[in-house]
Amino acid sequence: MFEFSPANQKRIPEILAKYPDTQSALLPLLTMAQRQEGYVAPQAMVEIGKILKLSPGYVQSVASFYTMYHMHPTGKYIILFCINISCQLNGADELLAYTASKLNIKVGETTADKKFTLHREECLAACSNAPMMRINDTYHEDLSKEKIDKILDSLD
């Protein structure tokens, strides 16, 4: 079962009040659910659908359209590795492969200790400092293998 935490429950009316049409609150509520659980569970989509009078199917279609909503349980740290043009030209492919082998998982997977989840991502608008990855809400730019080692090792 999914339930919004009491604190999040309280925020729902505030979020709804921002929009003339309740349907518009779909993205904020999905985000809130993901922040709470680390991913958007099927039950969460049903629950959000109930709040916004949308079918679970519709909620899922919106959630699955965006790569930044995770539909499966994730690790504590979600690495979104940019593989778009600027990053790619600066060696993103190799660095992504490096990260995956370092974590001993494939892209899209989560480490056995549930610490890291690794995903490809399209341009995250930090091209000037390509290549880059985003871990949870933090951008890490001008990456190199050494830098990746340091960053990953520093996280607990």
Next chain:
Amino acid sequence: MSVTVRETINFTIDGKPATAPEGTIILEVAQKYGFEVTNLCYNKKLKPFAACRTCMVEVRHNGKKELVYSCTHPVAEGMEVIIHTEETDRYNSANIEMLLVEHPLDCPICDKSGVCPLQDNTELLELQKPRFEIQRRNEPSIKTNPLIEFYLNRCIVCGLCVRACDEIQGVQALDFHQRGMKASIGTANDEPLDCEFCGQCITVCPTGALMDMSSDARGLAALFKNTNTTCSYCSWGCTVQLETKKNKLVRITADETPGVGINEGNLCAKGRFGHGIVHNDERIQSPLINQGGTFQEIGWDEAIEMIAERAKTTINRNGAESLAGLASEKLTNEENYLFQKLFRNNYGSNQINNLQNLQAPYVNDFMLNCFENGIESKPVTELDQADVVLIFNSDLPSEYPVGGNSIRKGAIFTGTRVIFANPRNMRFDHESRIDIRLIYNQDADFMLANRLCRILIDENLVDTAKVQEQIPNFNDLVASLAPYTADATKKATGLTNEQLKRTATQLAEKADRALIIGNDVLNTGKGKETLNALLNLAILLNAGGEGSVSIYPPREHCNSQGVNDMGATPQYLPGYRPVNDAFEHENLADELFENCANGKIKFLHIAGEDPMTSYKSRSIVEQALDTVPFLVVQDIYMSETARKANLILPTATFAEKEGTVTNMTRHVQKVVPAIPVQGKAKSDLEIFHNLADALGSPFKSKSSSDVLEEIRQTIPAYKDVDPARHEQWKPSGVTAKPAFQICAFEELKASKRDFSMKLLTNNHMFHIGSYTHFSKALTDIGPDCFAEINPKDAKKSELVNGDTLLVESSQANLKVQMKINPAVPAGMVYIPKNWPEVPVNALRNGEDGTVHVKISKSE
């Protein structure tokens, strides 16, 4: 038609002048003018979407050339549209070529083959050699629900199914998953599809990605023979396309071609998947005679002879008035016409009736009153252009599902405002700008309708001076409305005066209004009063407001209207001519079953009805059938009624017969045979002809069309209707007699203390009458009967989902599985009436109106 006037736009298509109302999109007009435009994701019933990008045309406007997508671009004054240019073909082709990269091209085994827009468009653009590397998807077919197969390798992600499910059906069971190359369609969480099973998604899909699994023969639609005929279930009267192969009905589809039917290619679960009643071993195989409780096969000649003999001796011994007939809401007009003729002309008996007229004789009077007051029923094909629709006590998605489709379309394209009034808070999702929901107390229908009338007058929402001028008894109406105060109405309906004022205001605005009345109204015990109040409401709006009012009266089965038109009632001869003194004998048919039970009727002939399950009260039917000395029943299946007969005759299904039926809005439509009569069965028409022959006074008519010709001679209103064009019959020769129908006020009866719950029963979404149980597809999706109660009542009686409920009335009790449904109000038990093992009508004692019951958990 809507009262909003849209400006007419002038433009040209490929040089030919064309016109259309402002806002019309190019593709729609081009198709109307007969131009072929490639397109894969467009459907006239749905909102513009532009997913496939294959409908590009060139437009020149204000000296500028533009390439636009014709499925979303509206026409403009002076615009020149050019459909094919080298450039548009290049773009459109490229997009189809890219779709074909993934498409399996397994046409020889595809259900859509031959009627496939993807094939057609590929051909139209003369695409032959693929330029791109083929990359087929190879996902397994999904068959997790009983009826619709998802073979998504063929899906081109046009979104038509998703949009039809949402916009037309209001369900949102399907949606997109992911995006880009990975985009596909599916259900939430890939759970098995659990929806209304209307199959609209199958119809609109331009490929064979969604398929009807209920069909026996799969693949190559082009090889089947198609017959368009009228659905035999509800009174909406959809045109269904029967697909046959070697004289076998293999599936039912919908034809979206404009002008084919009143339903624009929409169907419901029953109409589309309910074909299992046709080829079925459980059909009665031969005439049967009851010999001491067991049925023995006999020959047709012998059976017909026996009825004729019995009729003659009964007439000699007890007089013609002791012979009675029950005509059918499911037989054709021609059959019902001959049946009443058999009784009136051959036997000399006026004892003929039908179940609707027996239970609610006032519906016919209501219709005639509408005529006399100039209240029309516009063709249902115009329902999507109404400005306001009041859905009065109808659970539309179960009762007239396709009616719901038209209203939803209206909400999108006309901006139809929907007012939904019902004791149950039933789902009716749509995109109306205004959705007034009036959830009122059960049985308070007449209070609600009368209060609306009073508000219209009190608040001067209609021009009362004008009304007074036109309708002589206006003051009587005003006087009769005195008891419907805000307080009394609140007490009876539970609705606030503000809610009702808002409703009345909405109704009073200049508009074309449609008023759809559900069959539940007839079971409140105040059906007549409610219909009269609604008629008064319509008269007030018509006489004192601007715009128009259309009324759609409650009719249940495919020919509930026609059986009455044909005069299968003791009050009216064909065409509603009063019987008056044509017959001297007492009218026994008004109380048909009572008069069988008390011995006055000695001979009862039931054609295609099962009153044991479908008459409101079972006990009286049982007594009647057990008492009447001679009972002949002709039907397709061995119904409970048939089991009580002396003689049973097997009849043909709708797929095997010819004739016409008349829907709730009086569209007279064709029934066309798609396969020969099965086995030893005969059509009801043939049986009546045979009987007349055996009686020694044969009918002049030989065929169904002869009978239709005779009907046209007899009923002026039928004279000029063309069933092939789905035309309505219009009242002819009606003298205008404007008058409000005044009813005395009577307070709602309170529930009795020991039986504190009220029963409601009607057709299930997947079932109607008693035939649908023989259709496997429908029992697959609607296998079990569930009583529904409110969570509060469940809590009170400590009931949970899946418990067996004991429902008791003062008359009888029954056991039924239950589920909790918050849409059902506290104090109500809703039980669908379509399960023979849950005989809801057994609960009624002699009283009319709502049945009071109590519930408890059955151990």
